[in-house]
Structure formats: structure tokens, C-alpha cells
Amino acid sequence: MSKPRSVSRRAFLERSATSAGVTLVARHVLGGPRHVPPSDRINVAYVGVGTQGIRQLMPALQREDLRITAVCDPNRRSEDYVEWSRHELRDKVRAFLKDPDWAKAARACPCGREVGREIVDRHYGASAGGGCRAYADFRELLAQEKDLDAVYIMTPDHLHATIALAAMKAGKHVITHKPLGNVLHEAELVIRAARETEAATHMFCSSALESTAELTEWIEAGAIGPVREVHNWSTRPYWPQGMTSLPTETFPVPEGLDWDLWLGPVPPRPYHPAYTHAVFRGWYDFGTGALGDMGHYSFFQIFKMLKLGSPLSVEASRSQYWKIDDLLWKKQANSVSYPQASLVRWEFPERQGMPPLTLHWYDGGLRPPKPRELDQDGEPMPEEGLLLVGDSGKILADFSGRNPRLVPKTRMQAFRRPPQTLPRPIGELDQWVRACRGLGASDASFERVAPISETILLGTIALRVDKKLRWDAANARFIGAPEADALTTRTYRAGWAL
Numbered sequence: 001m002s003k004p005r006s007v008s009r010r011a012f013l014e015r016s017a018t019s020a021g022v023t024l025v026a027r028h029v030l031g032g033p034r035h036v037p038p039s040d041r042i043n044v045a046y047v048g049v050g051t052q053g054i055r056q057l058m059p060a061l062q063r064e065d066l067r068i069t070a071v072c073d074p075n076r077r078s079e080d081y082v083e084w085s086r087h088e089l090r091d092k093v094r095a096f097l098k099d100p101d102w103a104k105a106a107r108a109c110p111c112g113r114e115v116g117r118e119i120v121d122r123h124y125g126a127s128a129g130g131g132c133r134a135y136a137d138f139r140e141l142l143a144q145e146k147d148l149d150a151v152y153i154m155t156p157d158h159l160h161a162t163i164a165l166a167a168m169k170a171g172k173h174v175i176t177h178k179p180l181g182n183v184l185h186e187a188e189l190v191i192r193a194a195r196e197t198e199a200a201t202h203m204f205c206s207s208a209l210e211s212t213a214e215l216t217e218w219i220e221a222g223a224i225g226p227v228r229e230v231h232n233w234s235t236r237p238y239w240p241q242g243m244t245s246l247p248t249e250t251f252p253v254p255e256g257l258d259w260d261l262w263l264g265p266v267p268p269r270p271y272h273p274a275y276t277h278a279v280f281r282g283w284y285d286f287g288t289g290a291l292g293d294m295g296h297y298s299f300f301q302i303f304k305m306l307k308l309g310s311p312l313s314v315e316a317s318r319s320q321y322w323k324i325d326d327l328l329w330k331k332q333a334n335s336v337s338y339p340q341a342s343l344v345r346w347e348f349p350e351r352q353g354m355p356p357l358t359l360h361w362y363d364g365g366l367r368p369p370k371p372r373e374l375d376q377d378g379e380p381m382p383e384e385g386l387l388l389v390g391d392s393g394k395i396l397a398d399f400s401g402r403n404p405r406l407v408p409k410t411r412m413q414a415f416r417r418p419p420q421t422l423p424r425p426i427g428e429l430d431q432w433v434r435a436c437r438g439l440g441a442s443d444a445s446f447e448r449v450a451p452i453s454e455t456i457l458l459g460t461i462a463l464r465v466d467k468k469l470r471w472d473a474a475n476a477r478f479i480g481a482p483e484a485d486a487l488t489t490r491t492y493r494a495g496w497a498l
Contacts, residue, residue, distance in 0.1 A: 033173045033199045035438035036149050041067040042173075042436050043147055047138050047163055048154030049073040049116035050277060051081045051089055051109060052177065056154060056204075057116060058096045061123045065433050068120050070145050072135040073155075076256030077112035082278040097122050112256065136258050138163050142170045149173060150200075150436060156280040157287045159264045161186035164201075165498060168193045173200040175432045178296035180446060182288045184457040185489035188476065189498055191453070194446035200435035204428055205296040205452070207444035211401045213422040215388075216305040221418035223406065224390030226355045227306060231387040232298050233362035234399060236290035240274070241282035241364075242319065242340035247272045265496035282337050284464070285490070289338030290363035291459050294399070298386060299452045300444065301401035307354060309451045310473035311346040316462035318342040319364065335464075340364050344459040361459065371396070373407035461487045 036042045046057060046068050053073075060066055083089045089109050094102045097119065103110050113134040120132035135141040142148070151167035153160055153176035161181030164174050174194075180203055181187040194201045219227060246269065253259045253271045262276065263269070266285045273279075281287035302308065318339035341364025348357045362368060370381045371394055384399040393411060397404040406412040425431070431442035441448065454473070461484050462469055470479040478484040492498070 032197050033168075033171050033436075034149070035200075036436050038437055041065060042433065043067050043069045043145075043149045044152050045070040045072060045141055045145055045148050045150070045172075046116065046120075046152045046154070047072040047141070048156075048159075048177075049113055050075075050111045050154070051083060053154035054089060054093065054111055054116065054119065056152075056177075057119060058092065060152065060429065061096075061120060063429065063433075066429075068132060068152075069148065070133040070135060070141055071113050071116035071120060072138050072141045073111075073113040073116065074136050074258040074261035075112040075254075076136070077110060077114040078254055078256060079106045079108045079110045080254070080273070080277065081109045081111040083109045093119065137261055139166060142166060142172070150175065153177065156276075157182040157292065158266055158280075158285060161190050162264055162496065162498065164190050165193055168197045168199045168201075171197070171199075173432075173436045174446075175202045175204075175429075177204050179203070179288050179292050179456065180449070180453045181457075182286070182292065182460075183488065183490050184454065184461070186498060187450075187453045187457055191446050191450045200432060200438075200442070201446040202428065202432035202435065202442040203296070203444050203446060203449050203453075205300040205444050205449060206298070206400050206428075207300050207431065207442070208425045208428045209301060209401060210424045211397070211404060212301045212304055213420075213424055215301065215395070215397070215401055215404050217418045217420065217422055218395065218404065219305055219388075219390075222392075223415065223418075224388060224393035224395055227357060227388050227390045228355055229358050229360070229387075229389035230302055230306070231360045231362070231368040231385075231389070232295075232302065232399070233367045233385055234290055234294045235365065235383050236294050236363055237282060237338070237340070239279045239282050241289065241338045242334070243274075243282065243337040244334050246336055247274045263493075265490065265492050265498070267491055267493045284336060284338065284460075287338070288456065288460055289342075289463070291338075291342070291344060291361060291463075292456055294363070295361060295456045295459070296449075296452065298400045299456065300449065302359065302386070303452050303455075305401075306357060307352045308348050308357070308359075308455075309351060311348050311359075311455055311458065311471055313347045313468060313470045314344065314455075314458045314462040315468040316342055316344040316459065318463055338460070338463060341366050342463055344462060346455060346459070359455075371407060373411075376408040 044066050049071055061068060090103050094100050117132045117134040124131050150173035153163050157179055160176050164176055167174050180190045251272055259271045281293050319341040343366060344361040346359045350356055367381055373394060386397045386399060386401055388395040394407050395404050396407050406415050425443055435442045464487055465484045469481050469484050472479050
């Protein structure tokens with residue numbers, strides 16, 4: 001499914017959105033998603049009830065302005081999910097339900113649609129299965145739930161765009177965990193659908209951090225002069241990456257799992273536990289690697305404070321893979337998974353009085369060179385961090401921008417903080433609820449995070465093409481790199497094309 005090379009960005013999006021049965025009609029024609037009055041609860045279907053899904057389900061249930069009416073997951077129930085630490089999620093559910101014995105006999109953390117329904121019904125005080133409805137297929141859910149206002153998406157990355165598009169086409173508001181999609185073509189379709197349907201949308205990406213406004217005030221006050229470089233580094237991945245071939249072992253599909261629905265748009269393959277739950281992120285087909293997992297949490301801050309849009313170019317270097325063949329070590333091609341470690345660099349043009357800027361990403365334990373200012377202070381290089389380099393100084397912060405400080409310490413001690421002039425954000429769910437009520441777009445609406453999504457997904461492509469790539473944002477194509485253009489979409493199996 002390669003797109004024409006000469007078509008304009010708008011024409012491409014319009015044509016793509018009407019292909020393969022995905023027809024988007026402007027809100028003024030269909031009426032679009034209705035704004036929910038402040039006196040009414042927003043009826044929400046919750047899609048994706050794995051570990052991260054349950055983590056975010058509990059705070060959503062505590063809100064008086066939301067009502068979880070249905071849950072959906074292709075897995076009925078199983079006890080093979082991964083927690084961040086021993087009993088981490090189970091203890092949170094026990095505290096939430098006020099039941100110290102919940103899942104006490106489980107060999108690992110239980111998740112799935114029946115577990116989600118149980119948590120919802122127990123919280124609302126409904127009889128077992130008598131309140132919240134449970135579905136395996138999100139399409140059936142959208143067809144059956146007539147009073148639904150919105151869809152909350154917590155599935156693996158490869159299903160985000162498919163479900164979001166179906167929900168907006170059905171006239172629903174949408175909130176999703178990052179990313180918008182794990183291939184660029186799908187993210188573009190989701191952004192266009194949000195614009196055309198006028199759905200209230202939000203992508204979770206740390207858009208509620210107060211440090212973003214604080215850092216913006218520092219930069220605008222000239223704390224370090226014009227910013228020309230940004231360095232951002234993460235310790236991820238914590239899951240397997242660097243696989244050079246698909247697994248070949250044979251496993252039976254677990255009872256209660258609809259493997260076909262879990263695959264969604266991805267071409268058929270035998271079930272294997274190496275694809276599911278917390279390990280899907282490492283595969284090109286299912287995830288976005290360390291960059292897509294963590295970059296959204298920091299790039300929102302970077303893009304907002306530095307007014308970034310589409311990049312001009314992207315290039316990457318990555319850990320290499322070697323095998324022994326005929327008693328010689330030979331580099332092995334990797335076509336199925338993200339590398340164990342990588343560096344990605346984007347170049348951005350001048351904008352709004354700011355100079356050209358280079359953004360550097362590091363993961364897998366890689367970090368930028370240690371600034372000499374930290375040596376002056378006798379401080380180690382942080383394992384994760386954000387470094388802004390200006391013409392007259394540097395700002396070092398935690399990974400997503402929290403706890404900013406000028407380096408060295410003597411600069412921070414002499415620094416006079418500028419007055420607070422920018423509003424501080426409200427919580428991410430609050431932003432989306434306001435949008436559902438027609439009170440203005442979320443700070444992380446799909447349209448507002450479009451350049452962030454574009455930049456990160458361009459980075460995931462650069463990890464697979466061994467050369468510098470120049471990006472023509474106006475026409476949504478790479479310049480002179482058809483091999484990279486081919487990676488902006490995926491091969492769809494029958495019935496799932498977007």
C-alpha cells in the first residue's frame with residue numbers, strides 16, 4: 001500500500017481516508033460527536049484491559065463526570081500479565097476495591113475483559129455482570145452501545161489508529177494512550193479524522209506538567225539565550241528488542257484469547273507469547289520501540305516550549321547485530337524489531353524568531369557526552385535526562401522536563417526566576433472532559449500533537465533506513481528515498497485496511 005509520490009499532503013489524506021471503507025464526513029453534515037452537558041456523565045467504553053489499561057481504569061472510575069459502561073479486550077481473562085514490580089498492580093487493585101484478598105490465589109496479575117468488568121461493577125456496586133458490558137470485538141461494541149459518548153483506548157500500539165478511526169466515524173469522542181498509531185500513514189488518518197469529525201480527542205503524553213510552562217518562561221526570558229540543541233535520553237527498552245527473526249516455536253493460543261482480533265490489521269502469523277502484553281513494543285509490526293514508548297512523554301514539553309513543527313530531516317544510528325558464519329562474524333540484517341540501543345537526530349528550521357535546532361534522542365543506555373558544567377559541580381551524568389543547549393548556557397532537567405536547573409550550580413544560584421506569565425495546565429483527563437463538553441480543545445488533542453507524532457514516527461522509520469532522510473512535510477513524503485516512503489504504511493490483511 002504505497003501512496004503516490006506526487007500527491008499533495010491534503011489530497012493524500014483525503015484520498016486515504018476514503019479508501020477501503022473508511023469514509024469520513026464533516027461534522028456539519030452528520031452532526032458529529034455531541035457535546036455532553038456539564039450536568040450529564042460522559043458514557044465511556046474502555047478498550048484494552050491489560051496491565052496499563054487497569055492502571056488507568058481505576059482513576060477513570062473515580063471520576064463523577066465519567067461512567068464506564070462497557071469494556072473490551074480480545075482476551076477474556078488470563079494470569080500471565082507483567083507487573084512493574086512484585087504484586088504492584090494487584091496491590092493497587094486491592095486498595096482500590098478495599099479487598100486485601102483480591103486475586104490472592106492468582107499465579108500472576110490477572111487481566112482481560114472479565115477482570116475489567118469485575119472491577120467496574122464492584123466499584124459501581126452493580127451485580128456481577130449486571131452493569132458493565134464486556135466485548136471481545138470493538139466493532140461489535142460500537143454497533144451495540146447506543147448511548148455511548150466516547151471511547152478510551154488502552155490497547156497495544158498497532159490497534160490505536162484502527163479503533164480511533166472507527167470510534168470517530170461512529171460519532172464518538174476519543175482518548176488514547178500514546179501513540180496515535182505505530183505507522184505514519186495511520187497517524188495521519190487519525191489526525192485528519194479528528195479535524196473532519198470535530199471529535200474531542202486527547203493523547204496521553206504528559207501534557208499536564210507544570211514544568212513545561214516554567215521552562216518556557218525561562219527560555220523566553222533569555223535564561224540560556226537562543227536554544228540550538230536539545231538532548232533527551234532514556235534507559236528504555238526494558239523489554240526485548242534486537243530480534244533478527246520472528247519466533248519459530250509453536251504455542252497453542254491461550255484459552256479465552258481471540259488471536260485474530262488481537263492481530264487486527266497485522267498480517268496473520270501463529271500465536272507466540274513473545275508478541276503480547278508488555279513485550280509487543282519491541283516489534284515493528286506491533287510497537288514503536290523505546291522512542292515511541294517514552295518520547296511522547298518528553299517531546300510534548302520540547303515541542304511546546306520551543307514551538308517546533310515538522311522536521312526537515314532525520315537520521316539514526318543503531319546497535320548492530322552479528323552472527324558467526326563460516327567462522328567469520330557477519331552483520332545480520334534486522335527487519336522485524338527495533339534495535340537494543342539507538343541514537344536519532346532531527347533538524348528543525350527557524351520558527352517564530354527562534355534559530356534552527358537539532359534534537360537528539362538516545363536510548364538503550366546511550367547518553368550524550370557529559371557537559372563540562374557537571375564536572376565543575378562534581379555531579380554524575382543522569383541515567384535519564386533532558387538537556388537544552390543555548391548560546392549562553394545550558395538547562396538540565398529530568399527526562400520529561402521536571403526539576404529544571406541551570407548548570408553549573410553557580411549559574412542557578414545567581415539566576416533570577418522570571419515572573420509567572422503562562423497558565424499552568426489542568427490534568428490530562430480534565431483537559432479531555434472539558435473538550436467533550438465543548439469547552440475548548442485539549443492541550444494534547446490529536447491535531448495539536450500532530451507534529452510530535454509525525455517526528456517520532458519519522459524516527460522509527462529512520463531506524464530502519466541506513467542514511468540521512470530529508471522530509472517534505474508539505475507533501476508527506478521523503479525526498480529521494482522510496483525505501484523510506486514504503487515504511488510510512490503497512491501491508492494490511494483482508495478486511496482491515498484503513
